Amino acid sequence: MSSSPPPSEPYFDIGKFHREISTTSPEAQIWFDRALVWIHGFHGDEAAHCAENALLWDPTSAISLWAMLAALSPNYAKSWAVMGPMKNSTMEVWMKNKDEMLRLAENAPPVEAGLCKALIHRFPPDTPETEEDWDFAALNHAYAEAMGHVYDQFPDDLDVASLYADSLLCLSPWKLWDLGTGEPLPGSQAVRTKQVLDKAYATPEGKRHPGILHLYIHLMEMSGTPENAVPAGDKLHGLIPDASHLNHMPSHIYVLVGDYRRAISANSRALFDDELYVSKGKPSLWYNILRLHNMHSLVYAAMSSGNWEDARDNLKLVETDTVEDLARTMPNVLEGFLGTWAHVYVRFGRWDEILAKPLRDDPEFYSCSTSMHRYARGIALAAQNRVREADIELEEMKRTMAKIPKGRLMFPNEAIDVLQVGEAMLEGEIEYRRGNFQAAFEHLREAMKRYDGLVYGEPWSWMMPVRHAYAALQLQQGHIEEALKTYEDDLGYSSTLALAHQHPNNVWALHGYHECVTRLGLKKQAQMVYPHLRLALAVADVPITSSCFCRLNIQKANGTAANGVPNGCCQ
Structure with missing residues (x-):
């Protein structure tokens, strides 16, 4: 009798997902179904655990052994390149089990055998001795080609379609579409991936398949029409009730279309799922990275909607000892998360709290997060007209940035590229306080250029749009038309900026735009935007009197009540 727990014992709620496999064991079937749904949800650890249990009930199941190995292999969110120390442990499991998988596959049905044989191309024949010996591109292309052959044989199999789509996306992760034109980038298989997913999504079953819905969001989020994935996001949310990553995924699209409340809701549910999973045992390194991503995404949506409490309260995960320890294990991926608080506190103008927060003791190791801390201190001091002290923080920021090692990320960007946005912003804020307005705006325009030049990430690696500070200060100097144009660009009312x-x-x-058109006497525009502004202000939990708390004397803005709601649509 197997030592695996019987499937009847309480388990996570993963809905009714099912794929019939070649086994005579009902218990193995249930554990395999669980494994496969976690594979589609990029939760490799739990998928591998479930597959191991399936094998205990049926050691002859080739597809269960495939699931165990596929669960540990890369996917669109976890490429070989970012796996770090996990690569070697994954290779160890692979080398021990690949021959047995192929042996069992000889007696498996064609589709199961095809998946087993395709997976051989996902891994190198032997464990590379050094990092330089890994040829990630060759592995990705070989696996995509092998999965293409399986898909050609079984084009109506939704699981095969999902796995094939993932293999295509992995050929150019996060580089699928040109952000400016919306056209596929050279080397991208975006068009082929869309053909595969569109065919699957056109079926009733495809509209309920977690892998198809999940990957459709990833495919479309960088495209020129991300809104086309809103229905997929709506269908995915709650489909697999306890699958954190799948419940988080719709927020990628909701943020892009400006539905910040639903983005907060999706990530709140994901974080609830995370707490449930963590309560059952110790999460792995990679699971903790996904938890941080959920937190990061919720905080970003809360910042965009003016929700200070949601943003502040959800920073608690990144401030735990667990994350500090993980940052030591995988600093190039995780250390940058430790500076998230600075984005939030600057966004909401918490100047005194920023200045009260102690600096870390090891700025050389914490070079990225310490640079963010110096930036936040500089902005806070400049906002309080303590320009000489702000200058010192700028120099300390530059000195710390010089210590950032190559490969240190504020995901998915190099940390130095992200921090250079803040460097230019701080230079602009300091010059503004000196009264050097022309120089200040030149620095802020440079910051905008750097912001726009970042690699696509969801959320954006620099979490406060530079245009919000630039337009607020332009407006304060009476450059109302320039500020209005900047707000139009930021809101997507013009076609100047890429959707991302x-x-x-x-x-x-919205507040800045309404103030501009009101002061310019553009009553029609003021009337049109007013309902959107009132709703947005009702959702915010702080008074919004400017697009940036760096603007001086914002409480004296004409026509604004104490709670930030304009006294009428178009005075």
Whole structure:
């Protein structure tokens, strides 16, 4: 009798997902179904655990052994390149089990045998001795080609379609579409991936398949039409009730279309699922990375909607000892998360709290997060007209940035590229306080250029849009038309910016836009935007009186009540 727990014992709620496999063991079937749904949800650890249990009930199941090994292999969110020390442990498991998988596959049905044989191409024949010996591109292309052959044989199999789509996306992760034109980038298989997913999604079953819905969001989020994935996101949310990553995924699209409330809701549910999973045992390194991503995404959506409490309260995960320890294990991926708080506190103008927060003792190791801390201190001091002290923080920021090692990320960007946005912003804020307005705006325009030049990430690696500060200060100097144009660009009312650089419906730019058109006497525009602004202000939990708390005397803005709600649509 197997030592695996019987499937009848309480388990996570993963809905009714099922794929019939070649086994005579009902218990193995249940554990395999669980493994496969976690594979589609990029939860490799739990998928491998379930597959191991399936094998205990049926050691002859080739497809269960495939599931165990596929669970540990790369996917679109976890490429070979970012796996770090996990590569060697994965290779150890692979080398021990690959021959047995192929042996069992000889007696498996064609589709199961095909998946087993394709997986051989996902891994190198032997464990590379050094990092330089890994040829990630060759592995990705070989696996995609092998999965293409399986898909050609079984084009109506939704699981095969999902696995094939993932293999295609892995050929150019996060580089699928040109953000400016919306056209596929050279080397991208975006068009082929869309053909595969569209065919699957056209079926009733495809509209309920976690892998198809999940990957459709990843495919479309960088495209010129991310809104086309909103229905997929709506269908995915709650489909697999306890699958954290799948419940988080719709937020990628919701943020892009300006539905920040639903983005907060999706990530809140994901974090609830995370707490449930963590309560059952110790999460792995990679699971903790996904937890941080959920936190990061929720905080970003809360910042965009003016929700200080949601943003502040959800920083608690990144401030735990667990994350500190993980940052030591995988600093190039995780250390940058430790500076998230600075984005939040600057966004909400918490100047005294920023200045009260102690600096870390090891700025050389914590070079990225310490640079963010110096930036936040500089902005806070400049906002309080303590320019000489702000200058010192700018120099300390530059000195710390010089210590950042190559490969240190503020995911998915190099940390130095992200921090250079903040460097230019701080230079602009300091010059503004000196009264050097022309120099200040030149620095802020440079910051905008750097912001727009970042590699696509969800959320954006620099979490406060630079245009919010630039337009607020332009407006304060009476450059109302220039400020209006900047707000129009940020909100997506013009076609100047790529979709990824727009922030539809965000309360900060809505307020600025409304103030501009009101002061210019453009009553029609004021009337049109007013309902959107009132809703956004009702959702925010702080008074919004400017698009940036760096603007001086914002409480004296004409026509604004104490709670930030304009006294009428178009005075």
